[in-house]
Amino acid sequence: MKNSGYYSQFGGAFIPEILVPTFDELESAYLEAREDESFWQEYLELMSTYSCRATPITKLDNLTEQLGGANIYVKREDLNHTGAHKANNVMGQGLLTRRMKKTRVIAETGAGQHGVATATMAAKFGFDCTIYMGAHDVERQRPNVFWMEQMGATVVAVTEGSQTLKDAINEAFRDWVTNMDDTHYVLGTACGPHPFPEMVSWFQSIIGTEARKQMLERTGKLPQRVYACVGGGSNAMGIFSGFFDDKEVELVGVEAGGRGRGSGEHAARLAYDDASIGVAQGYKTFFLQDRDGQMQDTHSVSAGLDYVGVSPILSHLHETEQVRFEAATDDDVVAAMQRTVRHEGLIPALESSHAFAQAYKEAPMMSSDDNILINMSGRADKDIFTVADAVHDPKWTEFIIKKADAYRREMNNG
């Protein structure tokens, strides 16, 4: 009757009974939208007038020369409105929400990028908006919380569990099982129950479609390798999908290696051997879990990759070896980011910097006839506090202390 949303053994829809009609409705709306060519036209129009599509491709001339191997190109998803690829998914689901005549949206957010993007979309479309964010992430990502609230969203700090992305997802589901009649859950990544993995990948495929064409126009050939960071996996699915039919292009997904292999403090589901197949948050995939099936704490310098599961589509592509998975450690990631800032003037988000780190490791071993493409899924403005700590910038510390003193004086006088 309908696609059950399986990619070999991964995926499915393990949902509470109360949401079954809601998922039926969502799947129908999504399938109708896919059939309706005017929907995609409307989407492209929206993305080119409200966001910054098509995003360009930038060649890293200085680092290509420094590293002395492959020519390094970057797909600039950071130039989207709100500074990340998240906008692609959110605006698409916004159009779908309008089609379903719902008036409220909810979303989970890790780094806060998806939350900001959703709040932006809600402000534009006139939807009520509630964002669930792990309390730990609220701490790490204050600037994003600030903007979500400015845009009229209610930000709920989730204090359950490990207080990160997975807990925010659970809370969003708890809201949805109560308010499904007027509310759409804008899931932020290519995970969760069917049809989310497929639907989110469809909206994100705009990245890969553009990138393939741009690489051909710019270099006259396809890139040898394409790199993307993998948290839930939506930016990776987005850029990879442009090259699925090109057997000669090697696709490389880079997970959060945290403190490294064997440390137990990372979020590498596919690149390391610590994850196993399980079912949680409505879908079947590789999870970082113990033998009983309890989800474990993950660690990454980047909130957006700090997640126990991974897109079921990517688990499938891992098994079929259509995508190679690697992990970059926190230290390598911060170094890759600093290098990119210093020598190219680009500011990749800590999430995206995982892809840069792996590409910089491999580029020197490739030929100068080869081209590689990195998906710069977002920019790092939001990471300024984390990055300032990571690079131990004394002037930043001094600034924060002064700022805090000024606020304190103001409060005491008021």
Added chain:
Amino acid sequence: MDKHATRLEQSIVDARKKKDILLMTHIVLGYPSFDDSLRVVEDMVKAGVDLMELQIPFSEPMADGPVILKANAEALKAGATVEQSFEMAERLTKEFDIPFLFMTYYNILFCQGIEAFVDRCKSIGIQGCIVPDLPPSEGQDYLDAMHKAELAPVHIFTPNTPEPRMRFLSDNSSGFIYSVARKGVTGKDTAFSEELESYLTTCRENTSLPLAVGFGVKSADDINFLRGKADIAVVGSETIRVMETEGVAGVKPFIETLVA
């Protein structure tokens, strides 16, 4: 599916001959400790509880509200394992002569192996399972294993469930149907209203199995409302809340107010 009454259904039918409504309660195994689980069950049975759901704690209890969510997290923090839950359940089924069910999330079954999990249920005297994140379309292996072991897979009706779907769920269930009184997660208030009454009539029309009603049931008044409309009243979060405010010793007096 060719269905014959499971032991669970039969004991519910028999018990209903003596009482016009049965009481089912819910505890999270290992919360606050396994010793406390044992004491609470003992008190509940003495106070007149007719059947019990034993929740095996899971780290991502998506369908549960704050009270049960916290109990799951605390049990795990205290080191509760699935093996310990099995051992405690075995002890309970041996000591107390009421039906016990497991309630847990699918990953717990999946990681044990479906058949191994169901066989273990059988061998330790568990009579049925409620797995809220496993719709029948995803759970054929589970349904087959439960059927083979003559255990009861219990499914859930909700106010959003269309009637044909109710019949489908009923066809895939044994023991009883768990009908949730409202949308949302466990442990929030429910309006016991005419609307609920008409929904329960719809539930009744679409299954021949006994009907349990839960979510927001927490007082003798709520249970009186359900008398004649349901076979089993389910008190879940409220007993855990009582445990939190009044300690384990508060559970028995609370249950006694419900069955009075």
